[in-house]
Amino acid sequence: MTYVITQPCIGVKDGTCIDVCPMDCIHGTDQDKMLFIDPEECIDCGGCVPACPVQAIFPEHEVPEKWREYTQINADYFKHKR
Numbered sequence: 001m002t003y004v005i006t007q008p009c010i011g012v013k014d015g016t017c018i019d020v021c022p023m024d025c026i027h028g029t030d031q032d033k034m035l036f037i038d039p040e041e042c043i044d045c046g047g048c049v050p051a052c053p054v055q056a057i058f059p060e061h062e063v064p065e066k067w068r069e070y071t072q073i074n075a076d077y078f079k080h081k082r
Contacts, residue, residue: 001044001059001060001061002037002039002042002044002059002060002074003037003042003044003046003048003049003057003058003059003060004037004057004058004059004060004063004070004071004074005017005026005034005035005036005037005052005056005057005070005074006056006057006058006063006064006067006070007034007056007066007067007070008054008055008056009034009035009052009054009056009057010033010034011033011034012034012053012054012056013028013032013033013034013035014052014053014054015035016051016052016053017035017048017051017052017057018035019051020047020048020051021047021048022043022045022047023041023042023043023045024041025037025038025041025042025043026038026048027077027078034056036073036074036077036078037057037074038078039060039074039075039078040078044059046059
């Protein structure tokens with residue numbers, strides 16, 4: 001399992017989640033509309049969840065149905081980076 005960043009992050013990119021992540025697995029460039037969690041680096045600690053000011057981060061199996069596509073969007077982001 002991993003954590004997934006969803007739609008509420010778009011345009012916000014607060015970065016607090018990056019600060020609390022012990023694995024540095026949350027990434028995004030200035031050009032990206034949102035941040036992304038690398039599913040291969042995430043250790044499922046959940047520290048990013050309470051840090052997110054817009055409640056955009058969910059465990060993969062708890063992503064709300066309306067944002068389910070963000071699980072694949074997050075994974076695809078890193079497939080293109082590798």
